[in-house]
Structures are given as structure tokens and as C-alpha cells.
Amino acid sequence: MSDTPKEKYLLSCDWGTSTFRLRLVQREPVSVVAEVRSDQGAQRLAAHLPPRREARYREVLGQARRELSQRTDITLQAVPTLISGMASATIGWRELPYVPVPVPLAGEALLCTEVDKDPVTVLVSGICTATEVMRGEETEILGLMSLSRYEARREAARLILPGTHSKHVRVEQGSIADFVTHMTGELWGLLTEQSTLSYAATPETWRQEPESSVQESFTQGVRAAQEEPLTSLLFQVRAHQVLLGWEGAANAAYLRGVLLGAELGALGREGSANSPILLCAGPQHTAWYAKALEVLGGSRRLTVVPEATMNLAATLGHIHIARALGL
Known part of the structure; x- marks a missing residue:
């Protein structure tokens, strides 16, 4: 039947x-x-x-x-x-x-x-x-973690879900134990579209992979965010243009490096210094976040969720929840 x-x-x-x-x-x-x-x-x-x-x-x-x-x-x-x-x-x-x-x-x-x-x-x-x-993200997380390929991560992992409001989610002993929100995407939009930095950075590079010509600027930004306050580093974007003649693309890469460096540098303070990392991102974020984690020494702990799987994350969560509800 x-x-x-x-x-x-x-x-x-x-x-x-x-x-x-x-x-x-x-x-x-x-x-x-x-x-x-x-x-x-x-x-x-x-x-x-x-x-x-x-x-x-x-x-x-x-x-x-x-x-x-x-x-x-x-x-x-x-x-x-x-x-x-x-x-x-x-x-x-x-x-x-x-x-x-x-x-x-x-x-x-x-x-x-x-x-x-x-x-x-x-x-x-x-x-x-x-x-x-x-x-919304909780449904995606349940969907992803229901997959057998991530079964080992259910006991201990850090999930990073980039976006306007990026989420760092701590999974422990089969539960979502804690999470922290970083306003990285929203800050990027405000700084490159509405602040004085908009004249020094080219916002279009937010949706591109880090090209070789700007990778060094991006890396410099990620590293700088580990050493200096974010509010101080932001103004350096303007200074780079005025004093050093940096092009908009390089400045935008530096700014993005600063923002991602500030976000991802917090992973240790959030209690995940040695936990496996699952990067749950769309195509516009994956390459940048993976590169920033590489700069910070997190590549060996990193697993990137495939784009096709991320596209199904909420749906997988709905199926998982429906099963739990007996629907």
C-alpha cells in the first residue's frame, strides 16, 4: 500500500x-x-x-x-x-x-x-x-544536527550561522546549550552605506570571494582585530585611504577582516577554544568566514556545511520536528 x-x-x-x-x-x-x-x-x-x-x-x-x-x-x-x-x-x-x-x-x-x-x-x-x-535558526540547527553525518558533533560543537545577525551556537550533550549574537552583517551595511567609511570602502566586495589582490588586506584586518579595539580600527579604514592611498576594494576587505576578526576572535571567550566548528553559511559568506578562521588557526577544527545542505536546513528541521510531534 x-x-x-x-x-x-x-x-x-x-x-x-x-x-x-x-x-x-x-x-x-x-x-x-x-x-x-x-x-x-x-x-x-x-x-x-x-x-x-x-x-x-x-x-x-x-x-x-x-x-x-x-x-x-x-x-x-x-x-x-x-x-x-x-x-x-x-x-x-x-x-x-x-x-x-x-x-x-x-x-x-x-x-x-x-x-x-x-x-x-x-x-x-x-x-x-x-x-x-x-x-528560525533553531529549526535550521535541529535539521542539520539530525543528519547522521553530524552525529559526532551532537556531543560538543560550535555552530556559526553568518548573516545580518550572526549566531554562534554551542551544542553540548545533545542539546543547544547556549548562543551568542554578533551584529556583523548589520554593522557592515551601516558602515559601508551610511557612515563616513562609505567613501573609503567598496561595499560590493561583501558578496565576492576574497580575491588575491585583497587577501592581504583582509588578513591584516582579521589580525588587527585581535590586538586593538574595534572602534579604533574602524577609523583606520578612512586613514588608509587618506594617508596610504588604499583603493576601495582593499579597504573594504580590511574592514570586513576587522569585523570578522572581532566576531570570530570571540570564540575562545565563548568557551569553544577546542570544540569542532560547523560553518553553516550561504555562498556569500562561506569563503570569507573560512579564510578568517584559517588566519585565526581554526581550520583544523572547521567543517563547512555544503551549500545544498544549508538550503535544506529549515526543511530538514521541519521534518525532524514533525516526526517528534507525531505529524
């Missing part, structure tokens, strides 16, 4: 601040059958006051479900939907409290709330420490 759509498929939804993504996924073996993306992120839907906002969330999700059903010719009424990200935030579908660490990687301790029964629709909340919060 073949599996029913409910048993065979899952609807995996990543509802971000600015974007919405719904995937129809096959559970075993894991594969994306089809997906819908739009700009109907939580920030846009937050313009509506409750209960209109809740209705808009249902409308956006319902429209995406119908589109997937039409595109694949699969009846999705019985297929459950798991939603992570900003849909459970203050500006979301329904605000859910954060679950404090430690959070077992098995997934059963996450706060999951059913917002609709037909079809079954479940919101996954975020996690917190005494001083930090996270929504």
Missing part, C-alpha cells in the same frame, strides 16, 4: 521578516517537490492590526498551498504545515514565548502551537538565553 499524501509529504514554511517561502517536500528520501516564494514577509503583514493580520497570514498561506497543489496535481488538504521564523513573533501570526536553553536536539522541547486544524498548521517558536533570542 502506498503512502497517503499526509504520510508522504510535509509543507515546510520559512516565514521571514521580508520574505515568505513554502515548500512541498517529500519526507523520505528528503526532496523538495515544489516551492513558492513571495515578498509577503512578517514585516509587510505587520501593517495589519489583529485580527486582520491573522486573516492575512491565512490568506497568504492558503494561496501558496493552492498554487503548490495546482502545480503538482497533489491534494494537500491533509498535509500538515510547519511554520518557523517570524510568524511566531510579536509582529507575526500569533506571538509565542521563547523556550529557554538548554533545548534538546530531539525537538520535543520546542514550543509548537496548532493555529489551524483543517489543514493542520503548526507554529514553531524560538529559543532564548538570559540575554539572547533566536527565531
Whole structure:
């Protein structure tokens, strides 16, 4: 007897601040059958006051479900939907409290709330420490750590998830034990677009791999961040242009080195001096973070999660959580 759509498929939804993504996924073996993306992120839907906002969330999700059903010719009424990200935030579908660490990687301790029964629709909340919060990344982490290839890392590892707000996550004894947030990406944007440094650095290099012509500048920035205060080093970007005639690309590489050096230099203070490192990054970040870790002597402990695996991280997390919930 073949599996029913409910048993065979899952609807995996990543509802971000600015974007919405719904995937129809096959559970075993894991594969994306089809997906819908739009700009109907939580920030846009937050313009509506409750209960209109809740209705808009249902409308956006319902429209995406119908589109997937039409595109694949699969009846999705019985297929459950798991939603992570900003849909459970203050500006979301329904605000859910954060679950404090430690959070077992098995997934059963996450706060999951059913917002609709037909079809079954479940919101996954975020996690917190005494001083930090996270929504969305916890699902990616559970998904990645559910893979057999990372089984040995469940006992002790440091996961680095770069982004606007980069997360350093400490995994210990099968649980997310702690995490720290670094505003590296946001600082880069502010400094290269809105500060006086924008005249001295070329921001486009943020999305390029470190070319040989600027690698030395990048390395210099990473090393300098281990010796001098960040606020002092930032102004040197301007001084490099005025006094030394540095080009914008070299200055941007130096600035990025300073920011990544400041972020990654904190790993030792965060209690992970000898732990294996999993770099969980998209293509725009991987090469830069890997190079910075090499400069800091962390290459031997580093494992880079493949881009294809990172692209499935949230989906793997939804499948893992659905299994824990019996869905």
C-alpha cells in the first residue's frame, strides 16, 4: 500500500521578516517537490492590526498551498504545515514565548502551537538565553544536527550561522546549550552605506570571494582585530585611504577582516577554544568566514556545511520536528 499524501509529504514554511517561502517536500528520501516564494514577509503583514493580520497570514498561506497543489496535481488538504521564523513573533501570526536553553536536539522541547486544524498548521517558536533570542535558526540547527553525518558533533560543537545577525551556537550533550549574537552583517551595511567609511570602502566586495589582490588586506584586518579595539580600527579604514592611498576594494576587505576578526576572535571567550566548528553559511559568506578562521588557526577544527545542505536546513528541521510531534 502506498503512502497517503499526509504520510508522504510535509509543507515546510520559512516565514521571514521580508520574505515568505513554502515548500512541498517529500519526507523520505528528503526532496523538495515544489516551492513558492513571495515578498509577503512578517514585516509587510505587520501593517495589519489583529485580527486582520491573522486573516492575512491565512490568506497568504492558503494561496501558496493552492498554487503548490495546482502545480503538482497533489491534494494537500491533509498535509500538515510547519511554520518557523517570524510568524511566531510579536509582529507575526500569533506571538509565542521563547523556550529557554538548554533545548534538546530531539525537538520535543520546542514550543509548537496548532493555529489551524483543517489543514493542520503548526507554529514553531524560538529559543532564548538570559540575554539572547533566536527565531528560525533553531529549526535550521535541529535539521542539520539530525543528519547522521553530524552525529559526532551532537556531543560538543560550535555552530556559526553568518548573516545580518550572526549566531554562534554551542551544542553540548545533545542539546543547544547556549548562543551568542554578533551584529556583523548589520554593522557592515551601516558602515559601508551610511557612515563616513562609505567613501573609503567598496561595499560590493561583501558578496565576492576574497580575491588575491585583497587577501592581504583582509588578513591584516582579521589580525588587527585581535590586538586593538574595534572602534579604533574602524577609523583606520578612512586613514588608509587618506594617508596610504588604499583603493576601495582593499579597504573594504580590511574592514570586513576587522569585523570578522572581532566576531570570530570571540570564540575562545565563548568557551569553544577546542570544540569542532560547523560553518553553516550561504555562498556569500562561506569563503570569507573560512579564510578568517584559517588566519585565526581554526581550520583544523572547521567543517563547512555544503551549500545544498544549508538550503535544506529549515526543511530538514521541519521534518525532524514533525516526526517528534507525531505529524
